[in-house]
Amino acid sequence: MTAVAYNVENLSLVIDGKAILQDVSFSLAEGTSLAVIGPNGAGKSTLLKCLLRLLPVDSGNLTLFGTPLAAHTRRELARLLGYVPQTGTGHVPYTVEEFVLMARYTYLEPFSHFTDTDRDISKKAMEQTEVLPFAQRQMHTLSGGERQKVFIAAALTQQPRIMLLDEATAFLDYRHQVEVLTLIEKLRRDTGVTIIAVTHDLNQGVMAFDTVMALKNGEVAFLGKPEELLCDNRLETIYETPFQFLRDPHSDAVYVFPERAQP
């Protein structure tokens, strides 16, 4: 029997009098994957931050592997949760190698240095994400796609049981989108890590996930299998714009596109 990674009941959050999240509930088994979709401002990134305890929660019960989220120390959380934030946030004045190694902080004992084990693990993460060739470069010289892969490498270096990714492929060109998505898929397959990903990419981003959650105005508008998302005009209700569906005759996969009114 697999463990329950997250169990969230009636999570609500109000910021400046505005309800950002309302009664969000879901449960996620370890080893499965969850995609979080929804229009801009629906509360997707906020939900991710609540799950990481980067934001306080006003009400609701959050448990992580059976223990209340608030009862974990920061160090424990960092060993369970790997966070990949949205791209392009903040200046990082380190080399790739330094930046990735720093993610071993959660295993660092007081009064000690990073060990060879730490170095091996961070090197392995850089290999997995294919960033080893530019390990000596400064972070600010990297392209968006390279930078994103380094952030994934750093999160992997924490050896988490759950990876939380916030729009991992936004602002990336097609090649890097494919690379990052392939990488995430590979990690899932090879390591069995649980994945929670906020995404805007309905086709490539969503269909490979076990479960999809759609947020709208801070509430759960849909929670279920990705195929079910395509029924009953669900997408149109969520995004408030009509969609077209296209079936690929070879693979039988369905692709969705927002419909554009004729000018």
Place this chain on the structure above:
Amino acid sequence: MKTRPIIIGFAALAAVIVLGAPFVGMTAISPSDLLQPASDSAEAVVFWRIRVPRVLAAFLAGSGLALSGMAFQALFRNPLATPFTLGVSGGAAFGAALYMRLGLSFALLGISGSSLSAFAGACGVILLVYGLTRIRGGFTTPTLLLAGVALSFFLSSMILALQYSASLHDSFRLVRWLMGGLGMVGYDAPLNLFPIVVTGAVILFMLRNELNLLILGEDIAMSRGLDVPRVKRRLFFAVSLMVGGIVSVCGPIGFVGMMIPHICRLLVGSDHRHLYPATLLFGGAFLTLCDVISRTAFAPAEIPVGVITALIGGPFFLYLLLRRGSSQLF
């Protein structure tokens, strides 16, 4: 980046300056003067009783101020955010000035009353600045800097008021002290500074990995396992302790905390495992050198060392401000 040779270079520079500084002054003293059997010769007295303690005090104060600046620059993620620019030095100065004006005299655990008052003043300002950063989802750094300037002005006026109400003698003493100087005689100053600077420096040394993560912003730092509020409290304690102690002894010496860590960062990078030793050594060496200039440039007159650091630091501040992408940290 090869940082080890640079840090060894700083260590050599610091050693040369610290060992050489006591021999330089209004009258040069040669090592042979000290080797003469009559140990109470005028040269020996000047050397051991005046210059050596002064060099020790300068090195301790310079290191402490530079390390405090380094910590604040990392915490606020901006090279302009230092204890001096955010008004913490002003708070410490007000605390110490109040102590002098009220003619108080007490000590606790071997720490002088003026140091404790300065520490209280520094803590007060830090709490205020920290409170500002937490109002309504946080202050942007430029706003914080402006708030620091406003606070500094306010505190200067309070000090002026204290000074105006003081006797001529006390008033002069206050003004002279406010300019920042190391013109005290004997071992009281270094002995006062030693426990304070060493305590603060040890705390910051233990937080060097934490400082590395803080530069990345609070969200990433927390997601890496950093207990940010606790680290902040320790940083604030260490910085108020050092700034309070140094200001109460030497007056508010400005700009060391801004220039030194920034120059070191350009040379050895932002990794605090390397930045820390570089800043400690260069900060101490720099203030020792400034003090040598202050007592030799217009000898026999002496310019307060705070004036020298401000003369160098003012233009440097402008350079940082006008440099392309000054909003970008580091």
